[in-house]
Amino acid sequence: MYTIILPVFLFALSMTITPGPNNMLLTASGARFGYRRTLPLIGGIVLGIVSQLVLSALGLGILFERLPLVKNLLKLFGVLYLLYLAYRIAFTSGKEGRTEKAQRPLNLIEGAGFQYLNPKAYMMSITAMSVYPLEGQLYIPSALLIIGFFIVITPLSISLWAGFGTLLGRVMSSTRYARGVRMLLGGMTAASVVFIVI
Template identity: 40%
Template sequence: MTTELLLAFIAFAFVTSVTPGPNNMMLLASGVNFGLRRSLPHMFGISLGFMLLVASVGLGLGQLFEQVPLLYDVLRYLGAAYLLYLAWKIANSGAPDSQATTRSKPFSFLQAAAFQWVNPKAWIMAIGAITTYTPQENFVVNVLLIAALFALVNCPSVGLWTVAGSLLRNWLSNARALRVFNIGMALLLVASLYPIFADTGLL
């Protein structure tokens, strides 16, 4: 991999990781509702899960979807349904010290890692990384390098949203303000599904 291609990929990884999407909306909400420390497993789970997704796409899963497009469609719909469920959970989150939040928990490391496999934006990012930035020479080595670099860039990028959420935590100590914030985050999470619904002709 040339230096120019490597720098271009790092820029791609940063921009796609830091821009709004399901992971970042959930981390922002998690930072507000649970704080930075309790949201760390969620952050690290996203990066590791995404690294495994990129590697899997590069090592053959992407070719499987090309041969059986129905599998990709099923995955997209399952992901959309799960995101709607998560949006409902976020909208109904309680205040940080309320009994409702005491009963609820932030995403665990494994939950966040597993979520990447049904996250539509993650699939688009992974396929784009492999098809655009992975040289064919020494392909397997380059796939593993791309996957590892993406995780290294992704973790601090999504972490910015968690930090932003934790900084807003004190400002949203009022139960009504937090309720409005959580509903807004839920609506933004639903809005992130627009490309899926538009692609299917439902919008």
């Protein structure tokens, strides 16, 4: 089982630390609300990814192969939701729209739920559970090892993006740059649709 440790580590790191919908949302949330208030979103993303890994170990990839319409619908909803969030990030300042929903980051449940609209998360979990687990009696222990790697690596990787966003938030606190940074973050979030469409 030791043979999969390095490949799984590198796969989990590369999938969670590279740009994508989750990391763009975390950057925007960190900029807007700070790192501490973004922690529930970080937890939700980890929870959603782990639940997808478990479902993938139980055969989620087979479901998508047999029902491609389901996969395409999830992709469409993911794109629309991401574009909605990008709009909210770009055009809602901290002083506008003082409703509770407009003035809070995504919470644990919303972060976990977003993983089910995020095709990059599906691709990551299905690939992890179709390529790396060992066969036979070692399937369950190796699948648990893979899940363990993601439980440790994911929060560390994605926290970097939330931290980066928090630093950007300090720039946003200056009225001179706030609008430009919001537009940049909204644009980056909208651009992350590329990771869904490709």
